[in-house]
Amino acid sequence: MSLKRQLGLDILEEKYAYASDPVMGHTSEQKIPDTWVSTTCGYCSVGCGMFIGVKDGRAVSVRGNPDHAVNSGLLCPKGLSEHYTLEASNRALYPLLRNKRGKLARIEWDEALSVMVEKFRGAQEKYGKDALGVLSTGQLVTEEFYALGKLVQLGLGTKNYDGNTTLCMASAVSGYKRSFGSDGPPGAYEDLSQADVIFLIGANIADNHPILCQYLDANPRRTLIVADPRVTKTAMMADLYLPLKPRSDIALLNGMIHLLIENGLIDRKYVAAHTTGFDQLEESVRKYTPDHVSQLTGLTPEQIYKAALIYGKAKAPFIGWTMGVNHSTKGTETVNVINNLALITGNVGRPGASPFSITGQCNAMGTREAGFASSLPGYRKFESASDREELAALWGIAAERLPASRGWAYPDIIEGAVAKKIRALWVIATNPIVSFPNLGVLQHSLDSLDFLVVQDGFHPTPTTEVADLVLPAAIWGEKEGTYTNSERRVSKVNRAVKPPGEARTDLDIFLGLAKKLGCYGELFPGWTQPKDAFEEWKRISAGRLCDYSGLTYELIERHGGIQWPYPTGATEVKTTRLYSDGRFSTEDGKARLLPVEWEPFPEQPNADFPFVLNTGRTIEHWHTRTKTGNVPILERLSPNAWLEMNPRDAQSLGLKPHDHIDVISARGRVKSVELRVTEIIAPGQVFMPFHYAEANANQVTQSAFDPISREPNYKQCAVRIERAQIAPQYWGVRGSPRARVQA
């Protein structure tokens, strides 16, 4: 500190000066940019339009785009501070290779890509093509996903390729495919303003998709029903709150279907014309009487009647769900029951009425459409010979080069590494050490690999720290392309600043790798920029459900995002819904009504582990906190993990608010978590956020996966709570990520 400052002659007037800007108005002078770059938020799938303010080549501020169709100028606290992620102290700057002494050391890009190709090819030559695994993300632009899919499946030639979207949305994808014949959420956000009933199941939008709340506010007619075991912020907004037991949603929904059929509140004409399987469904729900459902859910029969009647009598009921449904061994089937409820009442693809999965990441949708992991690009099916032939013809390759079945899903790739079937792994923009369930297995898996490449915008992260090769990537704000949000709206993402250090865009990395592999000319002829990928993707998507063919970057920018389908020749930009005509993507055009049975969740509480642990999010943080953990204001607002416990349980354990406790399951122990004693949570249940590497919830979660979607059952594992064995740590003091991973 200078003497002038110490004496008080200097009060940093320049730093704290204000000025007036024609766009921002009167504001802190240091936040006033030279130029504004329009883009789309890079956190969640709501897809808010925003501007990045750039001054002297640095992003100094952000601002919601007041004319954007999604957010009308509003942003959540993460979005409002997103420019800080660009200059975070934990950005990855240079390619790093683990040297003989076991340390990551800086190398040149050319060497990095050569080593990568050599190691991948080496493993594949020795152990077979599929000995290479690739784990992608929902964070890249669609253009990059499209390029990556081709590179992995055709260039590297492995089909063991999946994204972290399997940890998030896979059950919605599988559920949609089973019910409707294709992935693709039928509704739009506008439905939230137009519905007369909004039914949210396992979705805490107030914390996780706060900008969607304004659609509810703009809808004075709506009756909001929220089903959630925890009294979330969203539950508190509800007109009818259903505090059901964990994982009893299938019982509740079957009970509602039972009552609707019994009371003639279904659309028989719609059922006859557009669905198959009604008789089996009717038979299957017969035993879900209100009394039986009451026993399974812990709700009163009155609450079940009320929910059924409100939904059944609604003119335009909307059903939204997120991780409470998906993070389950019955996730796909729960989505099917939701779809059953919507189908028997004819509430699919009508204004206000749709079963709508609210997605997670900014571009999880993009990877589902174009990614070539869970399906062939354009929602084409691996299993369909005609789909393969069509795609091969478009690409001008032999159809035999396209796999006829999907490769391993994320958890199977992890377990494949344990079994030494996967020998090399490429992880792109994700942080499995914090995000994958049952950390012990994951660590064993990563330890078993011959070579691990982690490509990320951030380093160190717990996962880059154990990598053999780290590739520094550009992030949101540093590259161009498109994101697709939950409601199928394709929005433009633009580059505002240069990536730091030697970081490159993911597309550049993919193209560079393709050149090394010698497949650049075939797969990416002449590609240099995202637009090259976009133009090809448009042709590939033409005629498909996710038809991009009429879109151009200019058109998207002009309209602040456009919903697909937008085929060639489309002229009107309007809200689109899927299946409005009752024709589904199945072979016979009819949706499937699929009987589903309630089952108890896999790991029931017992004498050793008496609590049911639920995990979730807080508004201030994003996923594993690699992005938000170095944004000072977000860390200030949510500095550490906590565990919610009902006061009755706390009393019986002799625990007090703010005590530090350990969370123990059969698999591991999360150490020294701050206890929050609260009536938010039911007796017998506990809740903790999953963002914090320092208190990693996945040290205790289980290796149980949905058999259809392969999505992990993050919720509902049995735990015991003990007073912390180690002295409480003060979380405000930020340790190095290296220290975090050892926790």
Added chain:
Amino acid sequence: MLLPLLERAKEKNAHFLVTPKTGASSGGVPQCGISFAPDAAGIPQRALLPGEQYRFHFDMTKCIGCKCCVVACNEQNGNPADINWRRVGEIEGGWYPNTYRSYLSMGCNHCMEPTCLEGCPVDAYSKDPVTGIVLHSAEACIGCQYCTWNCSYGVPQYNPERGVVGKCDMCHDRLDEGRAPACVSACPETAIRIEIVNIAEWKREYAAHANAPGLPSADDSISSTRITLPNNLPPDTRKADFFRVRPEDPHWPLVAMTVLTQLSVGAFVTIWLLQLFGKTTRLGVAAMVSIIVAGLALSASTLHLGRPIYAYRALKMWKRSWLSREVLLFGCFSGVALLYAALLWFKLPGSLAIGALTSLLGAAGVTASACIYLVPARPAWNSKHTVAGFFLTAMLLGPLLAASLGIGDRRWLSIAIVAATAGHLLNEAGKFFWLTASDSFELQASARLLSTTLASSFLGSGALLCLGGIILPLFVPTWAGASASLLTVLAGEVLGRYVFFVSVVPKNMAASYLSAGKAAA
């Protein structure tokens, strides 16, 4: 020059607060069915009339606790992350599943009787005559942080990087441009708005609309913020951070300053009394030592300021601020005491009268000093125990200094010392029982701190006083004993004053259950 808004609007010949300005956007039409909130939404669309002012309206039924307002405020004002001019707290009540958790978003309440303004020694605060916005001038501020003690809501926050305080000004200059404040624009739930309030009406009605669970009473300063509360809040609704009580800042320069001024005043009064009773030997030496102590105390006090070079400005508001009065009285005290010491040293006439004046000014200074701490926003300080404690410190340390310098009759001095110590200990014990018996959250919480986190310091200071103020004077009646006694008691006083500063639990709005670092003071 800062002109009132209305004046500036007239000068610019502009219509006051009517023109919504749109941003950098390309002018496309929102495609979804909801209406876009323009920049001027949420602010009044007419000019203020005489007798009116602006205020915040906070709708708790709408707030989802997203904290967009907090982030937007920090961005607007370029503040570091740990300074939040707008904060969001939580309150919680009820029983599962009928649980109720609600959020409280608050900037400055732009009070009708702002306590920050009343206490400010340098007149850094002003209440804008047209808008009623309570403004703070960083330029005028000397960083004494007295306003941070005076505000019941913890609104003014000291920025150590700058050495001055800062606070929410309702984005005064944005309002002037016809734009909404940052928090208002950022709220996705339109829970924060600016309204016009009739001042006289509000003073009659505020009690019903300005109070909320988890918020200190609006009585302290007549908060202008109107709060819409949900119906049927559970009766047990309370702040989420109810059980998280942390020690406050010790303010070490003030620990030194208060203890040393009290030592100096006590010493001069003792010297003067000894002189009065005919004692003459070595009084000059004692007075010289005491004047050095006073000098140290005053130097220490400037270390507490963010801008010590401007310490002299603190004299400015002597008509209103106890802090100004303290500075003024101790300033006069030191001057007169210096004269007194010189008269004694050079054995010049008139010393008895000047000594009387010194004693009087000293006592007045200690009174002013104590009055600084009698603020409603810091309930554990706001009692007669504070005044008694400060005087007892002076009454104990003065004779101790005299005894250790070997002036005066040791027996009488010992009686005075033991009596003052006993009084001091009784006062502390009385304060502790008063705290425990109280039903106010802040007083209870102070008692909780004293009996848990601070127990060893609290009891330690008592033990040191016992040792130095009772045992040593009674059982070791030597010069060495007296010196040891002084040092022991001084240590006990410093520790006790530290406990005084850290054990106060200020009134404040509810915070989050978890909050990093120190809660905003």
